[in-house]
Amino acid sequence: xxxxxxxxxxxxxxxxxxxxxxxxxxxxxxxxxxxxxxxxxxxxxxxxxxxxxxxxxxxxxxxxxxxxxxxxxxxxxxxxxxxxxxxxxxxxxxxxxxxxxxxxxxxxxxxxxxxxxxxxxxxxxx
Numbered sequence: 046x047x048x049x050x051x052x053x054x055x056x057x058x059x060x061x062x063x064x065x066x067x068x069x070x071x072x073x074x075x076x077x078x079x080x081x082x083x084x085x086x087x088x089x090x091x092x093x094x095x096x097x098x099x100x101x102x103x104x105x106x107x108x109x110x111x112x113x114x115x116x117x118x119x120x121x122x123x124x125x126x127x128x129x130x131x132x133x134x135x136x137x138x139x140x141x142x143x144x145x146x147x148x149x150x151x152x153x154x155x156x157x158x159x160x161x162x163x164x165x166x167x168x169x170x171x
Contacts, residue, residue: 054095064096065163068113076120080127085117102171108163115159119152 057067071093076085093113097105121127125141134144 050091050095053092057092058096064093064109065112067096068093068109069116072113072117073120076117077124078126080121080124080130082118082121085120086114089113089117104166104169104171108166111159111166112163115155115162119155119159123148123152 071089072085075089076082079085090113093109094101094106097109101109122130123145124130125145130141130144133139134141
């Protein structure tokens with residue numbers, strides 16, 4: 046049979062959504078639901094990198110890696126189930142919603158930097 050990662054990759058590709066968008070969404074959703082780096086890298090990276098094909102260029106590989114990791118990391122930081130966030134909120138007796146609201150601005154700038162770095166890397170010839 047066909048490996049599961051290949052099947053998932055082909056299924057997602059059939060929707061016609063660009064790999065760049067998938068590299069942002071899949072890790073972000075995995076991260077925000079798990080609250081762990083391992084929780085987004087493990088399930089999403091094999092799928093995303095299999096969507097690049099059998100022999101992607103180094104700039105394509107690195108720019109996709111930057112995009113996927115940056116969005117995944119911001120998903121972890123904004124996750125209401127992130128253990129560090131929960132423990133910190135309990136220790137400082139803070140409310141979750143105001144804390145997450147304060148994290149939106151820094152997360153926005155990290156996402157902007159991630160997108161800029163992605164495009165900078167993709168300019169290099171492969």
